Amino acid sequence: MTSHAHVVIIGGGATGAGVAHDLALRGLRVTLLERGELTSGTTGRHHGLLHSGGRYAVGDQESAVECIRENQILRRIAPGSFEENGGLFVALTDEDMDYLNPFLNACEACGIPATVHRAEAARQMEPGLNPEVKAAVEVPDATVDPMRLVLRFFATARRNGADLRTFTEVTGLACTARTVSGVLARDLVTERDYEIAADLVVNAAGPWSGQIGQMAGVTVPMRLSPGVLLAVRGRFCGRVLNRLHKNADGDIIVPQRGLSVVGTTSWVVDDPDVPPVPADHVARMYTEGCKLVPAIAAAERRSAWSAVRPLVGGGAASTGRELSRTFQCFDHKQTEGVEGLVTITGGKATTLRAMAETAADVVCAKLGLDATCRTAGTILAPHGAYFTERGERYDRD
Amino acid sequence: MTETEQQAPAQVRRFRITRRRHGAARPRVDEFNVAVGPETTLLDALREIRSHQDRSLTLRYSCCHASCGTCGMRANGREVLACVTPLASLGRGPIAVEPLANARVEHDLVVDMRDLYESLEPTGRPLIRQDEQLAGRGAPAPAFARYEDCIECGLCVSACPITGSDPLYPGPAALAAAWRTVAEPRGADPLRVLAWADDEQGCWRCHASFECTEVCPSGVDPAGAVLALRRELTRRKLGQLTRRGRHRR
Numbered sequence: 019m020t021s022h023a024h025v026v027i028i029g030g031g032a033t034g035a036g037v038a039h040d041l042a043l044r045g046l047r048v049t050l051l052e053r054g055e056l057t058s059g060t061t062g063r064h065h066g067l068l069h070s071g072g073r074y075a076v077g078d079q080e081s082a083v084e085c086i087r088e089n090q091i092l093r094r095i096a097p098g099s100f101e102e103n104g105g106l107f108v109a110l111t112d113e114d115m116d117y118l119n120p121f122l123n124a125c126e127a128c129g130i131p132a133t134v135h136r137a138e139a140a141r142q143m144e145p146g147l148n149p150e151v152k153a154a155v156e157v158p159d160a161t162v163d164p165m166r167l168v169l170r171f172f173a174t175a176r177r178n179g180a181d182l183r184t185f186t187e188v189t190g191l192a193c194t195a196r197t198v199s200g201v202l203a204r205d206l207v208t209e210r211d212y213e214i215a216a217d218l219v220v221n222a223a224g225p226w227s228g229q230i231g232q233m234a235g236v237t238v239p240m241r242l243s244p245g246v247l248l249a250v251r252g253r254f255c256g257r258v259l260n261r262l263h264k265n266a267d268g269d270i271i272v273p274q275r276g277l278s279v280v281g282t283t284s285w286v287v288d289d290p291d292v293p294p295v296p297a298d299h300v301a302r303m304y305t306e307g308c309k310l311v312p313a314i315a316a317a318e319r320r321s322a323w324s325a326v327r328p329l330v331g332g333g334a335a336s337t338g339r340e341l342s343r344t345f346q347c348f349d350h351k352q353t354e355g356v357e358g359l360v361t362i363t364g365g366k367a368t369t370l371r372a373m374a375e376t377a378a379d380v381v382c383a384k385l386g387l388d389a390t391c392r393t394a395g396t397i398l399a400p401h402g403a404y405f406t407e408r409g410e411r412y413d414r415d
Numbered sequence: 416m417t418e419t420e421q422q423a424p425a426q427v428r429r430f431r432i433t434r435r436r437h438g439a440a441r442p443r444v445d446e447f448n449v450a451v452g453p454e455t456t457l458l459d460a461l462r463e464i465r466s467h468q469d470r471s472l473t474l475r476y477s478c479c480h481a482s483c484g485t486c487g488m489r490a491n492g493r494e495v496l497a498c499v500t501p502l503a504s505l506g507r508g509p510i511a512v513e514p515l516a517n518a519r520v521e522h523d524l525v526v527d528m529r530d531l532y533e534s535l536e537p538t539g540r541p542l543i544r545q546d547e548q549l550a551g552r553g554a555p556a557p558a559f560a561r562y563e564d565c566i567e568c569g570l571c572v573s574a575c576p577i578t579g580s581d582p583l584y585p586g587p588a589a590l591a592a593a594w595r596t597v598a599e600p601r602g603a604d605p606l607r608v609l610a611w612a613d614d615e616q617g618c619w620r621c622h623a624s625f626e627c628t629e630v631c632p633s634g635v636d637p638a639g640a641v642l643a644l645r646r647e648l649t650r651r652k653l654g655q656l657t658r659r660g661r662h663r664r
Contacts, residue, residue, distance in 0.1 A: 055475035055485060055525075062477025062485075165483040185473050185522070206471050207522045208437045249480035274482055275564050276634060291466055292459075321456075321480035321499050402567075405532040 026216040029223035031061035035171035036374025042178035044389035053187035063325035068160040069368040075124035081343040082128040105159025105258035159258040170398035191233040198358035221361040225290035225326040244293040245282035248303035250317035268306025280307035330364035425450040429509040458497035474524040484568030494570040494630040515573035538592040539603040571627035583616040587627035587637035594640035618644040
């Protein structure tokens with residue numbers, strides 16, 4: 019099916035990548051605008067963890083179920099993008115052991131394969147682990163390269179005709195009579211302003227979604243929750259290591275190439291640009307990380323940074339941990355009577371394909387198109403294709 | 416900026432950024448002053464300029480921890496990843512920031528990565544792939560199976576004195592990738608890759624200045640890989656000669 023409907027997507031992160039790929043595959047005309055390089059916002063800065071869903075199994079079942087389902091789909095459609103290393107949830111204290119059975123029951127309820135290993139076996143599997151380990155649960159977590167996985171969605175979207183415009187900043191939305199009819203954009207390379215007409219605009223701007231919504235006078239109910247991550251030199255484990263307890267600061271270590279990434283913290287901010295990296299949060303990554311792997315304590319710091327999670331929800335969330343990691347799609351015609359604008363936000367990098375499917379279903383329903391999602395069965399182009407198959411657009415004549 | 420930085424007295428650093436703007440015949444140099452702290456990185460400072468001084472400054476970045484390889488550039492003439500380069504490591508004077516060399520500049524600090532990615536194609540591209548095959552090879556822990564270390568940043572290519580003068584030379588990144596395929600084929604054909612590297616414009620063209628290895632942010636050692644390719648080719652050729660000799664006798 020080919021449709022002449024034109025959809026403009028705002029935001030070149032994981033969400034925008036997924037939506038561009040899904041809509042292009044359904045035959046729509048797609049233009050994507052990103053003010054910087056692709057994946058230069060939250061997407062590029064995440065932990066590098068392909069979630070099994072284990073982390074959310076006890077407290078946030080909806081997200082856990084989404085994660086395990088998408089984990090399995092992504093492995094099929096993006097072969098080669100994951101380190102098939104698996105993950106362990108590690109119990110270090112009696113309190114952690116009290117969490118073992120609720121955790122196993124929750125994994126079973128969510129369909130997450132989980133295998134219990136005794137302390138001795140866990141130490142053999144991961145010699146760097148704290149010798150106090152009491153038990154460990156193996157789940158299908160994996161290490162993923164955040165940018166390169168998402169570039170595969172972009173490369174495939176472009177093969178299917180999507181026009182991807184980087185270094186193009188959205189300066190406003192063209193609105194008349196409570197209808198969004200296009201996007202005002204500024205090409206940062208040529209420093210030219212222009213307008214693009216759209217049958218529908220998809221707001222996939224992650225933590226900047228609220229600002230985009232404001233351009234059309236709508237409110238996106240979301241919370242900006244940064245987390246600090248610490249990368250140290252040296253690879254201290256083969257698998258992803260999680261602490262077996264209620265989610266807290268510094269309780270995940272993801273091995274990435276020759277680095278180990280410890281994360282994370284969680285609080286709430288108002289400004290999505292340049293989130294702070296508080297020194298005490300970085301210190302906490304060391305003190306908490308070395309509980310799982312003692313060698314972290316003396317490891318050389320390679321980098322510390324923060325990434326802003328765009329979480330769905332409003333109200334008085336204080337740390338962001340109480341908010342679900344699930345995603346939501348808002349048709350602003352239904353929320354505030356503004357036609358022509360759809361926002362997709364929340365979620366995780368692991369669930370980007372499902373987020374896109376949900377958003378694309380809403381887009382097609384609004385445009386009156388009968389096109390089904392095919393992304394779960396479509397193998398993605400390699401990430402290098404994003405660069406090697408690029409046209410000469412940057413010449414910007 | 417971090418809390419430590421907010422507490423410390425701010426210092427002002429001067430940046431001289433070489434920028435190729437759209438339609439301009441020559442790049443120009445723009446100067447910016449930025450208040451920085453003891454831990455501010457080059458990327459922090461450039462993002463600060465972009466956010467508060469000049470929104471048209473274009474640069475690439477993504478992961479902020481030397482894993483994605485997008486923020487390669489030259490600072491005071493040296494190839495660096497901006498995200499892991501503290502300003503404190505760049506002397507006390509003004510900091511000259513330029514795009515990577517030996518690559519086509521698109522605009523400002525953004526270079527075209529196509530040549531790099533194309534150069535990797537004939538090598539079997541062992542850079543990112545599943546590690547299933549590596550697991551269970553009997554390697555004793557903790558020699559973990561893992562992603563390849565190369566992050567495709569192009570720093571080695573920028574620093575290479577041969578790449579600049581010889582367009583036919585595949586460059587250190589591609590030769591390092593070729594050596595990975597030969598050392599650990601994981602289903603690829605090492606003979607084909609060896610034959611590709613065995614060329615006077617190939618691994619024999621390198622002058623072993625080790626600039627590539629010096630600037631690699633990921634410890635890949637492309638120069639070592641080139642020498643390893645030569646050793647392997649020499650070993651195989653000697654082996655053929657010996658076998659031929661034996662045959663004659």
